[in-house]
Amino acid sequence: MSPRLNPYAQSMKLVQPLIDLAGTVAKSGLEPAILELVKIRASQINGCSICLHMHAAEARKAGESEERIIMLDAWRESPLYNARERAALAWTESLTRVAETHAPDKDYQMIADVFSPEEQINLTMMIVVINGFNRIGRSEEH
Numbered sequence: 001m002s003p004r005l006n007p008y009a010q011s012m013k014l015v016q017p018l019i020d021l022a023g024t025v026a027k028s029g030l031e032p033a034i035l036e037l038v039k040i041r042a043s044q045i046n047g048c049s050i051c052l053h054m055h056a057a058e059a060r061k062a063g064e065s066e067e068r069i070i071m072l073d074a075w076r077e078s079p080l081y082n083a084r085e086r087a088a089l090a091w092t093e094s095l096t097r098v099a100e101t102h103a104p105d106k107d108y109q110m111i112a113d114v115f116s117p118e119e120q121i122n123l124t125m126m127i128v129v130i131n132g133f134n135r136i137g138r139s140e141e142h
Contacts, residue, residue: 005140015136022129028122032062034088037081038123039130040072041089042096046134055130087111088123095127 026035036059043051056069071078075089087110094107101107111120 018129018132018136021125022133025122025126025129028119030119030122030126031084033059033064034085034123035126036062036064037068037072037085038088038092038126040069041075041092042127042130043134044073045093045096046131046138048134048137050137050140051130051134084114087114091123092127095124096131 026032036055039055040052040059043055059069060066068080071080072089075081075086081089090107091111094101094103111123115123
């Protein structure tokens, strides 16, 4: 296969708003651990090795345990995650697989039970952002 274009190198002006949005959401007040778990989980689902590597490293640097990173794919069966993290992960999976899930009410209710309306918007926007980055990353992977 011939080399693919790198959107970061070829058109940073189009990617920069997504980077800026990620920074804005990161400063929204949501727990950094939740944001990193969301980014890792979406990247696992989407198979984006670039994002998985980056966000797992960032999570470790921020103090996330190796065990919680490794167990993330099995979060439903693991006692390692609290109610807010579980709700965020369910919503992440629901929106990342939206063509299959259609973002069901049961998943939305999980975030509504533990996140304020503003936090729900911020969480949703981070899920949107990481899915965008995953698609950019996948488009340039071979």
